[in-house]
Amino acid sequence: LKPSQVAAERVFSLRSHLNARSRWIIGSDAWSYDLGASGLHHAIASKLNINILILDTLPYSARNTSDPSRRKQDVGLYAMNHGDALMEADKFEGRSVVLAYLPYQTEETPALEILKETKLAVDTGYWPLYRWNPAQEQAGQCPFTLDSDAVKNDLQCFLDRQNHLSQLVRAQPQLVAELQTYSELLTAIDAPPLLVLYASDSGKAEKVAKRLAARAKMRGLSTSAAMMDSITVDDLAKEEYVAFVTSVAGQGEFPQNGRTLAKTLNALAARGEQSLTNVRYTVFGMGDSHYWPRPEDAHYYNKAGKDLDARLEQLGAQRVAPLGLGDDQDADGPETGYKLWEPQLWKLLGVDAVEVQEAEPEPITNEHIKAASQYLRGTIVEGLEDNSTGALAPSDTQLTKFHGIYQQDDRDIRDERQAQGVELAFSFMIRVRMPGGVCKPDQWLMMDQIADEHGNGTFKITTRQTFQFHRVIKCHLQSAIQDINRALLDTLAACGDVNRNVIVSAIPSLSKLHAQADEFAKRVSERLLPRTTAYHEIWLDKKLVA
Structure with missing residues (x-):
């Protein structure tokens, strides 16, 4: 200036x-x-x-x-x-x-x-x-x-693998040449690229798919894994070999992250199109054959995997390995069927003779989750206090099963809410532990009241001789469980990989023998309960309510 x-x-x-x-x-x-x-x-x-x-x-x-x-x-x-x-x-x-x-x-x-x-x-x-x-x-x-979760997950897998190899080489320097030779050998394998697509709500099918992709890479295959909805039909048609892994949701429906592609495939098949003639595929489905107890509902078992397998064939794709089905009821759960299905894929791709010496990480099971949960506590208390979401943390949803609670969402508006980019309409199912299915009149009236005050106004009588409440939102969970305990019932161990309930066909008032059978059922139920005070600390504020 x-x-x-x-x-x-x-x-x-x-x-x-x-x-x-x-x-x-x-x-x-x-x-x-x-x-x-x-x-x-x-x-x-x-x-x-x-x-x-x-x-x-x-x-x-x-x-x-x-x-x-x-x-x-x-x-x-x-x-x-x-x-x-x-x-x-x-x-x-x-x-x-x-x-x-x-x-x-x-x-x-x-x-x-x-x-x-x-x-x-x-x-x-x-x-x-x-x-x-x-x-x-x-x-x-x-x-x-x-x-970005997608990038972070891929990066973490890469870093984990690199860190493992770095530690191995530092411990045994003589392995450097051998690892390099082995890597070159695998890279030279003349095998087609493999795309692994998964549809998963709980994460189990996703873990299986990513483990499959990791094993394929160990065999020298150029492999990538992604959720089904991340690919369009046009891009799918350009792939040569595709392995699908899907679980099942609701009444035989596809999991949320596979529903868009499934609907598109259904529409193309309905029009009689043959748009996947260059694709060679195989499907592995995961389900529970006992989830639907009525004979007329048996077709829901692994319905998503079966439908996908049939739809791909309708669209001209070539099935190169038979449909694999994993059943939670098998001795090793879904692994029983998986161990039969996976070798067929390696044989098809010409890498069945490749010897994989690297130890694979031990799969995380419910036993690992329970051992790390501080006696079924996890972070459930913190999750109940979190008002920013209507859900609990994914790591806690496995633990809440042992407290008699399943996290769910409203399937009828799931697509609409996902399209709007808002959180799913989460709610919870609560199952009562009631050995022998014996409920007194005053308890029945209290169950009816709980359904009105905390649920959707109804409660179900299940084949496990007990009651279930649905559409209980998170802020009502604790008060609902406290009211159930006031009726001298509880929900402890009513879900999860436990006995859930002890069923007996006895009417205690009918005869002395019936009364003895009913009393024995109660003692068995008490004997099988988890040995932890977490249930009373979380839901009953460490206090007896009756």
């Missing part, structure tokens, strides 16, 4: 009273094609306090339709290499860059379709979520934060 510019000096002296404006430059992903010579380069390299918002509008489902000769460059990586460019924007003093994914098709595209495309891109790792904050480094913290 020159001395003569009195007005300008006056304004400048009052600059502290002027709020700093947020400056934004908005551009498209066109900047990423010529990054080094674009205006984006100059903005990042400048010393200006500006924010840049870059929108990538290419839908995930159309990602393979772009010109292959024009390759996008990684704007995020380019910005991070400048050291002080930030993926969180306005509060940072300096240049900041926000990369946003906003798939565009037409002006008439519904918001829900855009949300679905965005979710698909994030879930598959096509659009990774991460942050880079150099200010964190000055505070002694890591400046990079990875938020």
Whole structure:
């Protein structure tokens, strides 16, 4: 400023009273094609306090339709290499860059379709979520934060494997040459790539699928694993070998993350199309043959796997290994059927003779979960206090079964809520422990009242001679269980891998023999209860209620 510019000096002296404006430059992903010579380069390299918002509008489902000769460059990586460019924007003093994914098709595209495309891109790792904050480094913290679960899980698997090999080589340096030779041998195996697709609600089928993919890689196969809904039919048609692993939900339905692809396959089959003629496939289904006790419901057992196997064949795909079925009721659970199915896949791919010497991690079972749960406590108390969600932590949903509780969600509105990007409508089923199915009139009236006050106004009489309450929301769990205990009944060990209930066909008031049988059932039930005070601590506040 020159001395003569009195007005300008006056304004400048009052600059502290002027709020700093947020400056934004908005551009498209066109900047990423010529990054080094674009205006984006100059903005990042400048010393200006500006924010840049870059929108990538290419839908995930159309990602393979772009010109292959024009390759996008990684704007995020380019910005991070400048050291002080930030993926969180306005509060940072300096240049900041926000990369946003906003798939565009037409002006008439519904918001829900855009949300679905965005979710698909994030879930598959096509659009990774991460942050880079150099200010964190000055505070002694890591400046990079990875938020994408899909990428984090793959990265963790890679790091776990690399760490294992590093420790092995440090302990036995002579293995370096052998490992290198073995790696080269496996890489040289002339075997086709394998895609493993899974559909899983509880995570069991996902674990089986990822274990299958890991075993395939150990045999030298180029293998990837993903959920069924992460792939389109067009992309599926380009695959040569595909292995499907799916569990079953509800009345024989597909798990949530496989439902979209299943519906698309059904629609194509209904039109008589033969769009998968180049695909060779096999399916492994997981279910429980005793889950539906009525003979007329027996067809629900492994229905998702059976339907998928039949639908793929209808669409022209070639079945290369018979349908495998894993049954929870088998001696080793689903593993019994799996051990028969997996070797057929290796033989088909020509790697059945490959000797895999690396020890596989021991599968996590319910016994491991219980041993690490602090006598069935887990973090259930903390989960009940968490008002940000209607669900409990996945690690606790296995434990709550031993407290007589199953976490569920409303299947009728599941698709709608998923499309809206909101949390599923979670609720809980509570099962009463009632040896012999004996319930007194006053207890029945209390059960009826509990259903009205805490559930959906109904309670079911089950084939296990007991009662079940449904649609109990999380904030009502504790009060519902306390009311059940006030009726001199409880829910302890009414679910899970325990006896659940002791069934006896006796009417105690009918005869002395009937009374003895009923009393024996009660003693057996008490004898088989878990030896822990966690139930009373969590649900009854460590107090007797009657």
